[in-house]
Amino acid sequence: MILSEQHGEWRERMRGFSLKQVQPGAGSCDKSGEFVDANVRAMADQGLLGIVWPEDLGGMGLDYLSYAIAVEEVSRVCASTGITLAAHISLGTYPIYKFGTDEQKKKYIPPLAKGKYLGAFGLTEPNAGSDAAAIETSARKTDKGFVVNGSKRFITSASFAGTVIVAASQDRSLGRKGMTCLIVDTKTPGFSVASEENKLGLKGSNTVELAFEDMLVPVENVLGRELEGYRIFMETLDGGRISIGAFCLGMAQGALDTLVDWLAKCGPPSQMASKKLSDVAVEVEAARLMVYNAAQYKDADVRADKECAFAKLYASEVAVRAAGTAIEVIGMPAASCDLPVARIYRDAKLGEIGEGTSEVMRTIIAKEILSEIQRA
């Protein structure tokens, strides 16, 4: 795909950075399960933790296409680092930028953009995954603020976060209309990390369970308006699908890189290997077009739920297929973890689940297509 000169140079820069600073620790973090802390520091030094926010809020002021390219290139060599970057920007910081008051933006975005700490997003609960309206975490309004009780599961980077955007229900009888969104400082008494998830992949990323016990959150920390939480979380997830798409695209490209390197070393490929290589290459390029297309909608400030769902659905399924195909063609050297593709295979499966499963993406796409017809 042809990129502008500026985006082409940015890709080169991100490729160089990822190979030099991110790739060296990727295998060891996967084996040990240690958080990719050094890579997060390196991304902060490059300004990547504030890539899309304006310079007066401590960001780099770049566009979403540049952001998608950065997530793609980082994930191409280390998906644990890629998901950490994507969750920090799109889930942990975006809602404050989009829905926050000027005071909230000035207070919270500069330290997030500079990488003083990470941002996290707490929606999922033990009994509320795809059906986000089923959350049980409660926020009782008092004279002193909201008293929050409950728990969250699968929350990315929350052990290293300074703030978590928490979904809580002010009135469960109202379902999704009873939800409020709160900016929670992780130093607030009553906030704790209950346990770390033992995941199939993305071993170097941090995914935890959170517990809230009589956690008092000031009224000024409401994001948007009270009872508007569901809309804020859904809009955040729609945009987040661009970066999760880019994260999956990076893994798919990483699997293709491994396959190409292997075949280049092995002399002329068999007919079977040639066919599989070209099938993977076509799918990776198609995924790239979808992810960049969704990013360009965002840059044009046009809401594009269908295109974001296309990108997430397709890129996540391509990543799993690309890694599986590379393992099939290469055989045991790939399956025995000598090559990065076994790690990519495990990491990629989680891309099909996070920020909306493939089934949920298909539901969104069908709904959008049918409502377009009704509007016409």
Ligand SMILES: Cc1cc2nc3c(=O)[nH]c(=O)nc-3n(C[C@H](O)[C@H](O)[C@H](O)COP(=O)(O)OP(=O)(O)OC[C@H]3O[C@@H](n4cnc5c(N)ncnc54)[C@H](O)[C@@H]3O)c2cc1C
């Ligand atoms: C790596 C990773 C990081 C994550 N980070 C975060 C985070 O930072 N913050 C956060 O809040 N959450 C996070 N999550 C949680 C994630 O968003 C949920 O896992 C996801 O929403 C699915 O919920 P669930 O796992 O409870 O599955 P469920 O919703 O229980 O779904 C189980 C199965 O049923 C299917 N299903 C459910 N409902 C429907 C339906 N209506 N129609 C058709 N099929 C359906 C699903 O597709 C799936 O196959 C993360 C998950 C992963 C894997």
